[in-house]
Amino acid sequence: MVSEVARDVTQPAFIEACEQRFTKVFGFAPSRDEVRSWQRSWPALMSTLCSAGLGELRVLLEYSLPATGERIDALVVGEAPDGRLCTVVIELKQWTSVQTSPYRPGMAKIGQRTVQHPARQVRGYVRYLQDWISRDEIPLLADGITVLHDAGPELIHQLQEGVAHGAADFPLLGRDDLAAEPSREALAERLGCATLQPAPQQSIKAFLDAEHRPSxxxxxxxxxxxxxxxxxxxxxxxxxxxxxxxxxxxxxxxxxxxxxxxxxxxxxxxxxxxxxxxxxxxxxxxxxxxxxxxxxxxxxxxxxxxxxxxxxxxxxxxxxxxxxxxxxxxxxxxxxxxxxxxxxxxxxxxxxxxxxxxxxxxxxxxxxxxxxxxxxxxxxxxxxxxxxxxxxxxxxxxxxxLTTQFRCNGSSAYHQWIDQFLRPEGPAAPWAGSDYDLAVIGDPDQFTHWVIAHTNNGRTARITAGFCWPWESQAAPPLRPEVEISWSGPEGPGTWARPWNARIEETDLDHPQVPGRPYWATDAGGHEQVGCIYTAQGMEYAYNVVIIGNDLVRRGDKWVARPDKSFDSAFKNILPDRYLRYALNSYRVLATRGTRGTRLYSTDPETQAHLETLLPQHDRRPDQS
Known part of the structure; x- marks a missing residue:
């Protein structure tokens, strides 16, 4: 019961027992930061619930939503007047300041982390309970709130202004909202629990034993x-x-x-x-x-x-x-x-x-x-x-x-050519197809111009590369230009550098022009970063540049793998003969992302010369698209 937790929550033994239970249930120990958040937020929440006269209701802490891998901070459980079980999702935040943007109302930034807006987070939890548990045998009501027990009215107002469409029905309660004024009944109303009574034990057990499956x-x-x-x-x-x-x-x-x-x-x-x-x-x-x-x-x-x-x-x-x-x-x-x-x-x-x-x-x-x-x-x-x-x-x-393919302009000729081109050994035939825009490109300045021209024309164009440069930049922008290529051409030496794509899951509010990793292939600004095999695989875009790095070079009639030139930790201490399969597969994946056109470029002069014997030269005319 809430009153039992309120009595014990400040005791070290209670927190230790929760840590042990957490480890047993989830298979790993909670982080130190998570335990500290329990120690700060749980007492504040329990005190508020008791002040609202809700001490006899049940509360579940760190309630798991198995189908999503997420957890609800606290779930208050009671019985509604019509006899149905009612759950109130409570998301706990210790925020005292936050950054929001009118351009991304569903997100917020805390320190260096871009996260879901808490009202949107609560809405998702409520929908889960309705969609995965509430059925005929367990008719369930679900509601939710966010408790920001350290937040002043200015922060609450800022977050209310930034609530995304559809999440406005889930209140945000700050420090001033958690007092029992003008009455404890009013506080219970703000907490969404005013009409709840203690639920029978059999109803609680049925809820805890319920199978989580889609309704x-x-x-x-x-x-x-x-x-x-x-x-x-x-x-x-x-x-x-x-x-x-x-x-x-x-x-x-x-x-x-x-x-x-x-x-x-x-x-x-x-x-x-x-x-x-x-x-x-x-x-x-x-x-x-x-x-x-x-x-x-x-x-x-x-x-x-x-x-x-x-x-x-x-x-x-x-x-x-x-x-x-x-x-x-x-x-x-x-x-x-x-x-x-x-x-x-x-x-x-x-x-x-x-x-x-x-x-x-x-x-x-x-x-x-x-x-x-x-x-x-x-x-x-x-x-x-x-x-x-x-x-x-x-x-x-x-x-x-499946034999008929629809990417690469539907060109079977291109797929056959790329398969032959990336065989471990044997001669490669020159490209003779006419139904796909394929060429070798002379230097990074040329493919940069090509990508920008397509982007300006409203088409998606991306640059990808083998994992042949370090990737030590921080996960969130600003990103360091770690993919660096130097070359000598007719106009003299040149140096080109771009960052790898961001590693964060969501686009950073301060850098909207740098997509989060899952959206590098599709969102605006992705053409300014270089994607790797793990970012590009499974994606597609209209125009595609592939930089073949020094981990795969052509020598005579065969490909030579050089795993020592790879910065991918997955291939540490791997032998070249075994690495060859993975390198050929990786470049095959990169070379088949473009639906309309591809440009190939190698940082190894001998391999670049090999490409030039097989492919037409990229047309350097400025208006060429």
């Missing part, structure tokens, strides 16, 4: 959004592939068999679009419990942005933990399965443990795979390995191969 209403909304989104329109063979996957899924459901379906295809064959449309179809299926997962946080964030808040919990990142709520009736879609983590290095042992558990837990697993996009030793699984795993686990197995 029919959530699935219906998600299905409608995906169905009506032009970004997920299927063309030609993509629709045929979708139907084939869907029939395989339905067959497995009707027969009650557990199955693994692998969809293979190169860049631009529509794997992600098919995965999203399949999710939409599943969301409209009765009793569905689908998930769309990706090992790529960048792709996950882009998909969430496209689908919107409706996707909360349905689309999530898969790393080293199985998302909560994946059950024996779940259908799991794993996009970019070639990026699934395989720690420590499954090529030296058994099938990847976490991936295996995910597949075994789901009724049907659909994996979208391109083996030629495996770009590091601790990632990647092959079609043969997935088929063998299915047999070992007595799962039905089927394979669907």
């Amino acid at each position: 029919p209403a959530l699935l219906a909304r998600a299905g409608q959004v995906i169905e009506g989104n032009d970004a997920f329109t299927l063309l030609g063979d993509q629709d045929l592939a979708l139907q084939e996957v869907w029939h395989s899924v339905k067959a497995s459901q009707e027969r009650g068999t557990r199955s693994t379906i692998v969809v293979t295809g190169g860049p631009g064959t529509g794997k992600t679009v098919i995965a999203c449309r399949l999710l939409g179809d599943l969301c409209r299926t009765p009793h569905a419990n689908p998930r769309l997962l990706s090992p790529s946080g960048t792709l996950t964030r882009q998909l969430k942005r496209t689908v919107g808040q409706t996707s909360r919990g349905l689309i999530t990142t898969f790393t080293d933990k199985i998302p909560t709520g994946v059950t024996a009736d779940s259908i799991v879609l794993l996009d970019e399965a070639h990026r699934a983590r395989t720690y420590p290095d499954h090529s030296r042992g058994a099938f990847p443990l976490t991936l295996g558990k995910l597949l075994n837990q789901a009724s049907v697993a659909v994996l979208f795979l391109d083996e030629q996009q495996i770009v590091r030793p601790t990632e990647g699984v092959t079609l043969d390995e997935l088929e063998q795993h299915a047999r070992d686990q007595d799962r039905a197995f089927s394979h669907i191969d």
Whole structure:
């Protein structure tokens, strides 16, 4: 009860017990900063709740929302007058100052961190409780507030002015709002708890034991959004592939068999679009419990942005933990399965443990795979390995191969050429295609001009490079120009330098021209930074510059890998013969991001000369687009 916590919260033994419980529940210890925030915020909150006469209500601290990996600071639980269980989300902040911007009303900046506006954060938590727990067997009311117990009225007013659309219904309470004036009933009203009574123990237990799974209403909304989104329109063979996957899924459901379906295809064959449309179809299926997962946080964030808040919990990142709520009736879609983590290095042992558990837990697993996009030793699984795993686990197995591709202007000639160009050895044929804008470019000044010209014309254009320069700049802007190239041309020596993309997840309020890492490929200003394989993979843009660094050079009729020239810690102490596969795959990925045109450039003179024998020279005319 609130009164029990209020009695004990200032005692060291209580905090120590919470630390132990936290570690047991979540599998890792809370940080020192987090524990200090408990020590400051919990007493203030409990004192306020008791002053409002709410001591007999229940409170849950650090309540987990498993489908999202997030936690609610405090959740007050009581019974509403109509007998339903009612939860009030409380987000605790110790803020005394904050930076907001009218151009980004859903965000706030605290120190060097750009974070969600607290009212928007609370809205998301409330929606989760409604969408993932509230069902016929647990009819649940949910509301929420933010308690800023150190904030004065000026800060509260500033935050209220910066509330994003849709979050204004979730109050922000500052220091002056937490006094029992003019009465404790008024304080209880401000806290959203005025009508609540203590809930029966059986109702509390039912809530704590509830399975977190998407409600029919959530699935219906998600299905409608995906169905009506032009970004997920299927063309030609993509629709045929979708139907084939869907029939395989339905067959497995009707027969009650557990199955693994692998969809293979190169860049631009529509794997992600098919995965999203399949999710939409599943969301409209009765009793569905689908998930769309990706090992790529960048792709996950882009998909969430496209689908919107409706996707909360349905689309999530898969790393080293199985998302909560994946059950024996779940259908799991794993996009970019070639990026699934395989720690420590499954090529030296058994099938990847976490991936295996995910597949075994789901009724049907659909994996979208391109083996030629495996770009590091601790990632990647092959079609043969997935088929063998299915047999070992007595799962039905089927394979669907996508052949028609829609990226790179739909040019099969370009994809065939890039595949041949990046073979480990053997002669490479000159580019003879006419349906894709491909050329070698002479120096960084030229490709900078090319990118700016396209950007000024309203097209997306990006520069990418191999990981051949240090990346020591701080995560948030201002960024240091660490990618530096010196060259000698007809007009004399030149030096070019640009920063890598930012590593922060959200765009910094002070530097809106520098997108956060997940949005480098799509948002304004991204053309001013250089993207790497981990930023560009899974993304696309109209025009593409690829800088081949000194980690991959051409010598005679073969490629030579030089891992000592890579600054990627994933390849520390790797042998050149093994590194070659990852380097070739990485540059293949970078070279297939551009939907309309690509320019290739090598920092190694001999490799640049090789490119010049195979590709037309970039047209240097100023008006060339």
